[in-house]
Amino acid sequence: MLESPRFGYSDIVSSMARRYDCWMQSNPPQKIVVIGGGIAGLSLAAAVRDWAEVTVLEREPHLGYHASGRSAALFTETYGNRLVRALTLASRQQIVEGGFVAHRRGALHVGWTGDGAAIDRLADELQALVPSVRRLSAAELHALVPAIAIEATCGGAYEPDAVDIDTGKMLAANASALKAGGGLIRAGEEVRAISQDGGGLRVETSGGVYPADIVVNAAGAWVDVVAGLAGLSGLGFQPKRRTAFLFDPPAGTDIASWPLVVDLHEQFYFKPDAGRLIGSLADETDSEPCDAWPEDIDVAIAVDRIEQATTMRIGRPSTPWAGLRTFAPDRTPVAGFDPRLPGFFWLGGQGGYGFQVSLTLARLSAALMRGEPLPEDVAALGVTAAALAPDRFLVPATTL
Ligand SMILES: Cc1cc2nc3c(=O)[nH]c(=O)nc-3n(C[C@H](O)[C@H](O)[C@H](O)COP(=O)(O)OP(=O)(O)OC[C@H]3O[C@@H](n4cnc5c(N)ncnc54)[C@H](O)[C@@H]3O)c2cc1C
Numbered sequence: 012m013l014e015s016p017r018f019g020y021s022d023i024v025s026s027m028a029r030r031y032d033c034w035m036q037s038n039p040p041q042k043i044v045v046i047g048g049g050i051a052g053l054s055l056a057a058a059v060r061d062w063a064e065v066t067v068l069e070r071e072p073h074l075g076y077h078a079s080g081r082s083a084a085l086f087t088e089t090y091g092n093r094l095v096r097a098l099t100l101a102s103r104q105q106i107v108e109g110g111f112v113a114h115r116r117g118a119l120h121v122g123w124t125g126d127g128a129a130i131d132r133l134a135d136e137l138q139a140l141v142p143s144v145r146r147l148s149a150a151e152l153h154a155l156v157p158a159i160a161i162e163a164t165c166g167g168a169y170e171p172d173a174v175d176i177d178t179g180k181m182l183a184a185n186a187s188a189l190k191a192g193g194g195l196i197r198a199g200e201e202v203r204a205i206s207q208d209g210g211g212l213r214v215e216t217s218g219g220v221y222p223a224d225i226v227v228n229a230a231g232a233w234v235d236v237v238a239g240l241a242g243l244s245g246l247g248f249q250p251k252r253r254t255a256f257l258f259d260p261p262a263g264t265d266i267a268s269w270p271l272v273v274d275l276h277e278q279f280y281f282k283p284d285a286g287r288l289i290g291s292l293a294d295e296t297d298s299e300p301c302d303a304w305p306e307d308i309d310v311a312i313a314v315d316r317i318e319q320a321t322t323m324r325i326g327r328p329s330t331p332w333a334g335l336r337t338f339a340p341d342r343t344p345v346a347g348f349d350p351r352l353p354g355f356f357w358l359g360g361q362g363g364y365g366f367q368v369s370l371t372l373a374r375l376s377a378a379l380m381r382g383e384p385l386p387e388d389v390a391a392l393g394v395t396a397a398a399l400a401p402d403r404f405l406v407p408a409t410t411l
Contacts, residue, residue, distance in 0.1 A: 040064050041380070044214050044223040046202050046237055049079035050178070050369045051358050052229035053185040058373035059380065060192030063225075067189065068216055070201040075182045077302070078231050078365060081334030083255065083282065083289055085271055086367045087118045087173040089137045089144065094343045094399070096140060097392035098368040105370040106174075111181045116282065117270030118173035121152065123320070126275055127165040133275070134168035145169050156269050158261065158321040173271065175282075176366050202230075205241035205355070212241075212354045225380060227356045232300035232335040234345075234359035241355055246345060246404040248360055250335035251295040254309040256328035257287045279316040290317050290328060298335055305331040336363045340404060344368060346376045347400035356380065357401045375399075 041063040045052045048069030056065045071077070086106060088099050106112060120137075122130035134146035147169045153161045155169070186196060197218065204215040205226055214221040230237040235245025260266040260283075271282035273293070281290045292313035314325045339345050339360035349355040358376055361368060375385050375394070385396060397403070 041224040042066075042211070042222060043225045043227060043380075044068060044212075044221050045227040045229055046214070047227075047229035047231055047233075048074040048186075048196065048198060049077060049229065049231050050075070050182060050185070050365050051079075051231065051361055051372070052227065053182060053189065054369040054373035055227055055229060055358055055376055056194055057185040057188040057192075058370075058377040060189050060194050062381070065189060065192075065194035066221055067194070067196045068200050068202055068214070068221070069196070069198045070217075072199045074186060074196070074198060075179075078334045078336065078361075079178065079182060081255075081303075081332055082178055082366060083271075083280075083291065084113070084176045084178045084284075084366065085116065085118065085173060085282070086112075086176050087170060087271075088141045089118070089170050089173075090367070091362070091364050092342055094394060095362070095364050095368060097389075097394050098344070098371045099364065101371040101386075101389045101392055101394070102367055102369070105374075106176060106367075109181070109184060109370075111176050111184070112174045113177040113180075114175040115171075116173055116175045118170045119147070119152065119155065119270040119272050120168040120275050121159060121272055121320075122165045122167055122275045123163060124165060129275060130165055130168055137168050137170065141170060141172070143170070143172050145171070156272055157264070158323050159272070160322060163320065167275075169270070171270075178366055181366060181369075202237060202240060205237075207352070212352075223354065225354050225356055227358055227376075229358040231359070231361075232298075232337045234337065234357065236300060238349075238355075238357075241352055243349060243351055243355070246357070246359075246401055247340045248337050249340075250298045250300050250337045252298045252303050252333050253291065253336055253363070254294050254305045254313065254331065254333045255289055255291040256305070256310050256313070256331040257284065258290055258314075258323075258325045258328045260286075260288055261323055274316070274320065279313050279320070281317055290314065290325070292316070295336070300335065300337075303333040303335050305333040309333075336361075338362045343398065344372055345399060345401050345404075346372050347379055347396060347402070349401050350405070372399075 043063040045067045137144040148166045200216040200218040212223045232250035266283045273280040277293045344360045345357045
């Protein structure tokens with residue numbers, strides 16, 4: 012008599028393992044090499060970790076050394092052009108659910124005597140985008156930020172729901188998620204060459220060689236330089252220096268509830284930061300990609316402008332720093348494959364909005380890499396793949 016076969020738990024597990032091995036042989040995970048350990052590269056790496064073998068390569072000894080370690084950490088839905096605002100709106104839920112909101116800060120655009128009509132227009136324009144925006148009178152503005160005298164201002168446009176982001180937590184959370192998913196981070200390794208290798212790509216660094224199906228160019232101020240390492244011309248990205256510093260609030264003043272205060276004409280801004288104030292010239296000085304350094308004159312001008320506009324006396328500011336905000340020619344980020352080199356993916360031009368847009372850019376980039384449509388919530392806000400694609404800066408061959 013034939014005995015009926017008996018399957019135990021271990022048989023089922025090993026049969027599943029065999030099937031998984033078989034499936035893996037015909038569908039190996041994509042190898043993705045991400046160049047750049049700032050928020051752009053890390054958020055993308057975390058977003059693809061479930062279906063790809065990911066390695067992040069960062070030239071500096073630690074992550075977030077350049078722009079991502081130097082930001083003012085604000086999330087504001089009224090900042091930037093239409094697409095930037097859409098990308099920001101689409102990021103809010105993930106920023107909140109990720110626990111990355113540090114403080115409900117608010118953002119206040121201040122007008123001065125003579126600016127009344129301009130502030131009215133700005134308040135209307137911002138309110139159409141973000142209904143919670145309010146026009147503040149001079150007295151309301153002074154009540155919110157007593158360092159601005161009633162007689163100096165015509166009031167402002169106030170966005171109460173702007174928040175401070177915990178940028179350190181955001182960088183760390185994305186790095187941890189990547190590592191938990193088996194991804195690798197190689198800090199202190201500079202990418203030196205990118206070439207085609209069979210059907211894929213080959214990335215050479217100061218420390219080794221990495222084969223890749225997809226190479227993500229998330230090199231911040233160096234995106235065009237990195238494209239050059241692959242033999243591609245750049246897209247015309249421009250790094251722009253922004254200077255900031257810390258100063259003490261007026262003695263005895265509770266600044267915890269002050270919003271970010273930005274001059275209507277973008278001549279300066281200041282905002283509370285851990286009991287002190289960050290001041291900035293709101294400068295956008297063209298720069299080569301580099302380890303940006305503050306110029307004394309930029310700090311001095313910012314101090315003077317803030318002192319002229321408020322009752323605060325800053326004296327000697329401390330800890331000045333500068334960072335590069337890198338923009339594409341149309342000031343919209345770039346996310347997409349380069350049609351000139353299969354597998355080469357651009358993720359650059361986060362400008363002054365990298366933290367507020369990065370999670371959405373990472374999500375939609377992951378979809379593009381898999382040949383899927385953009386996430387529905389992002390598309391519903393009017394974002395298209397074409398509007399973000401590098402192709403918009405490439406001259407079609409037929410017109411050459
Ligand atoms: C003063 C200031 C205030 C800002 N305020 C805000 C704000 O309030 N809100 C907001 O959302 N954004 C703000 N930003 C903008 C934000 O910081 C940037 O948009 C964001 O950090 C860009 O991230 P990134 O990853 O593209 O670039 P980066 O953080 O610069 O990362 C790119 C990385 O690529 C690495 N790299 C380059 N070349 C190579 C190579 N060959 N090999 C290996 N690695 C390489 C670099 O070392 C670098 O670490 C501010 C920026 C500045 C400077």
